Amino acid sequence: MVPRDASATRRKLLEAARDEFAEHGISGGRIDRIAERAGVNKERVYGHFGSKEELFKAVLIRVKNEQAVSLPTPGEDIGGWVGRVYDSHMDDPTMIRLMMWESLHYGGDPAPYEEPEADHYADKIIAVARTLGIEPDDRAARIVMSLLGVAAWPIAMPQTARMLTGRDPYTDRESTREHVVRMANAIAQDIRRQQE
Amino acid sequence: MVPRDASATRRKLLEAARDEFAEHGISGGRIDRIAERAGVNKERVYGHFGSKEELFKAVLIRVKNEQAVSLPTPGEDIGGWVGRVYDSHMDDPTMIRLMMWESLHYGGDPAPYEEPEADHYADKIIAVARTLGIEPDDRAARIVMSLLGVAAWPIAMPQTARMLTGRDPYTDRESTREHVVRMANAIAQDIRRQQE
DNA sequence: AATTGACATCCAACTATTTGGTTGGTTTGG
DNA sequence: CCAAACCAACCAAATAGTTGGATGTCAATT
Structure with a gap:
């Protein structure tokens, strides 16, 4: 057969x-x-x-x-998690590039195969929400989105990064990483503060 | 002639x-x-x-x-500025798409025409640095980069946004905008706090 | 003012090559 | 021996780039 x-x-x-x-x-x-x-x-x-x-x-x-399993899972340390996400994209930009091609190809419209139910990130949202002490709702989902964006942006747009900083984000990897982690922590910190 | x-x-x-x-x-x-x-x-x-x-x-x-002049200039209100950047990309994603194609085409390498001197964003960096009370140096440049990223990310990656939030970022424009502004303010707030 | 030469702009038609997709036949495992 | 997997060769359409000639514009010349 x-x-x-x-x-x-x-x-x-x-x-x-x-x-x-x-x-x-x-x-x-x-x-x-x-x-x-x-x-x-x-x-x-x-x-x-x-x-x-x-x-x-x-x-x-x-x-x-594959990405659903290979992407690091967030723990207590939001900045550390975003740093690991940054590392994984930096080590292998395949995923990030494919998603950019996808986005450009299908534009704002849903890709023909997209199923809204298939939420590969549900566990990430729950974990981040727990760490931040908020409900795992829309708001938490959007925060995860932006955290992933903060990690991916310098890799997705190296030309912009270079034009702004005057440095190559690839040779300047360490300090870009530190910056990304700090941005993530700033966001996490702000959410926590609002909880009080 | x-x-x-x-x-x-x-x-x-x-x-x-x-x-x-x-x-x-x-x-x-x-x-x-x-x-x-x-x-x-x-x-x-x-x-x-x-x-x-x-x-x-x-x-x-x-x-x-063209973008150097059309992009809003940051004032006292960082969140407001990032919100306006979000609006301009949302109204016309041409720029964001071109930069994505550029990035994918040239990869991490500098595009052949890139001149490091041509810093179209110098005034933006200076304005943001002043508002945040920091020096207009590398750090400030990176912050501007991430702020622009926060504004652009949901538009650049609508598939990711949709998979995470379960909503269409285009029909769900207003709440995405509010979220983006809040992320930007969180970053700004954090920088200011560190100054003390 | 009219003529003309020089040159840049513009275009219809053409070409060599690449490319997604197909076909007809061959091999292989059950 | 049969059905599925496989492959070499093939095809039609699309595409980046070219060519040779026509047309418009300016400036020097008459």
């Missing part, structure tokens, strides 16, 4: 596509290169996924699921 | 290219469409700019200069 391990081919294609799309986006990504990277014939892309667009979606779904 | 107003053609091309690239990026942007949008022959793109890549750079340079 499953001759010649098709699922392995599928996985190799997904990984190759993940790298290719992270680098070049959906318009710039080349099916030929993906097939070559995967060591598989080009036709297999269409056999498994149907089209370039569908392959792109499949990559995003897979990567988002 | 300048028959048949070439500079007008050039300007029309730049504006058409700005819109096209903001929508589709450099790989997805089509020279034919740009020429058509501008109401000009395709060859004029090459006459004026040489290549697609050069046209993209020309657009970025132009847009960054």
Whole structure:
């Protein structure tokens, strides 16, 4: 029923596509290169996924699921958590790049595969809310969003960072990290203070 | 010496290219469409700019200069300023999209045209530093970067925002705005407190 | 004032190449 | 022997970039 391990081919294609799309986006990504990277014939892309667009979606779904587990979990120390998130993006910007391509491709509209129920971040929201002593509601969700943004922004927009600070955010990694942690702590501090 | 107003053609091309690239990026942007949008022959793109890549750079340079003047100037009220920045991006995401395409295209490396001297944000850094009572140095620059990030993040990453909050950041504009302003004030508050 | 030469602007049509997607046949495991 | 997986070769459409000639503008010349 499953001759010649098709699922392995599928996985190799997904990984190759993940790298290719992270680098070049959906318009710039080349099916030929993906097939070559995967060591598989080009036709297999269409056999498994149907089209370039569908392959792109499949990559995003897979990567988002992976990210749900690979992203550090927040503890008592909000700044420390945001620092770890910063580190993980810095070590491997694949995720951040894919999400930027996704955003640019689908614009403000929901991506066709998005299910609102699939909240990969629910545990993060709960953990942050507990640490901050607030309810895990919309407000907490938005705070998590902004904390993730504070960590990702200098990596997502290195040109802006460079123009503002005059330094390269990659060679200047340590001090950027310290700054990011401080911003996160400032936000956490402010929420805590409002609780009183 | 300048028959048949070439500079007008050039300007029309730049504006058409700005819109096209903001929508589709450099790989997805089509020279034919740009020429058509501008109401000009395709060859004029090459006459004026040489290549697609050069046209993209020309657009970025132009847009960054425009942004330097169109971006609100910070006053006493940091939150209010960040709120206005949020509004301007929300009303017209062209700038934010172009900078995302730029970042993805050139990666961490400096874009070939970047001049470190051209600090379009110097006045913003000075104004923010004054309001916060700190020196207009690296630290102040990084703070401005993060404040701009806080304003732009929900617009740059609507998918993330939606997945986290379960709401559409575009229809949910007002409360997102309030949140962004609060984050900015939290950061400002924290800096001020440290001054004591 | 009219003519003309020089030159820059502009365009329709063309080209070489790339690219997403397809097809027809071959291999492989059950 | 059958169905699914696989592949080499192929195709039509799209696309960045080019070419050769036409058209408009200015300035020098008559």
